[in-house]
Amino acid sequence: MNLGHGTLEDWLKNPPVDKLKKGGDNYPFFSKYEGFKDYLNKNIHNETTKAAIIAEIIKTSDFDKITWLNDHGQEHIKTVIQRASLLVESKECDLNPREVFILLNAIQVHDVGNFYGRHNHEKKIIDAIKDGLSPAVFDRKEVKLIKDIAQVHGGSYIEKDGKKTKNTFKSITSPTSNSDSYVIRLHLLASILRFADELADDKNRADVKSLREKKMPKGSEIYHAYALCLEPAIINHEERRIELHYYINKEDLFNKFGKYDIDSDSIIERNVLEEIYDRTLKIHYERVYCSKFWKKNIDIESIWVKIEFYSDIYEEIHPEITYTLTDSEYPSKDGLTIFDLCKKELCYPDGELITTENVIKKIKEYEKSV
Known part of the structure; x- marks a missing residue:
């Protein structure tokens, strides 16, 4: 159109x-x-x-x-x-x-x-x-x-x-x-x-002031921290993919944010990288779901994600992460994680998964070496 x-x-x-x-x-x-x-x-x-x-x-x-x-x-x-x-x-x-x-x-x-x-x-x-x-x-x-x-x-x-x-x-x-x-x-x-x-959902929706000053309900912190990291989505019809760019600063990476868990009726703590993994997985499944209804009109085959990490003075503190979510899994399999779908892309050369804990560990090791 x-x-x-x-x-x-x-x-x-x-x-x-x-x-x-x-x-x-x-x-x-x-x-x-x-x-x-x-x-x-x-x-x-x-x-x-x-x-x-x-x-x-x-x-x-x-x-x-x-x-x-x-x-x-x-x-x-x-x-x-x-x-x-x-x-x-x-x-x-x-x-x-x-x-x-x-x-x-x-x-x-x-x-x-x-x-x-x-x-x-x-x-x-x-x-x-x-x-x-x-x-x-x-x-x-x-x-x-x-x-x-x-x-x-x-x-x-x-x-x-x-x-x-x-x-x-x-x-x-x-x-x-x-x-x-x-x-x-x-x-x-x-x-x-x-x-x-x-x-x-992107950085323009976050209530940055209330988040930074810790004036919002604890159970809603993660939603604003997540949005703050996200640039506006790019819809690339030529490559048939959605492109999502995230920028996480060191303070937010090392911090934990509250999230209200309705099942346990309690506040749990989440890291923003974990939330990004979960949310991009959700976007992937939303694309799979919606594509059943827009087929022959819109052709989007994948979700491509880039995550960059930077310090308070905007220097890179960890190599960027990129991964792509496609329809590669058997459709009836439940409980898949981001690592099930993108293990090759979300592993360090030594085989360790790129989890929050491992990213923080790599950053601390780098800081000690310089």
């Missing part, structure tokens, strides 16, 4: 002549979208992160177990739109203007349920925007399409037998739908939104 080095918003504002609106109401897609976006910016987006934190405070008296969200407001929405735009810049992907309209609106609302608290926020979309998504602006079919696509981005789906599954695409009863003479590929749009949201 040729976006002319712009975003999906730019494309919808000035679509190609052969992509002009057909059927439906008399309002141009972009003007309807812009009006709704303006409503959200004025009434909801700027309050979403704060409202979610307040809901967490009300829910628990233990400050350290409160989820101190990173940014879920306007800037996060812009980032998700940018990542989605990069994803669809594939030669094989060709969204029609109604699909772009539905996708952009779904991106605008995908996190607004946080206004009522983090838990099940993806299911509270309509509660948060029922005034903005009024029938005077959006017809009922549009509201349903937007909601169905947006709520797939996280959470879980309840099966008929009551069991939970992370396969949230099951909440969409049909992969396609017809709307105003257009075919809407719901699974394709939902997979683009879900993966774009997965790639929207």
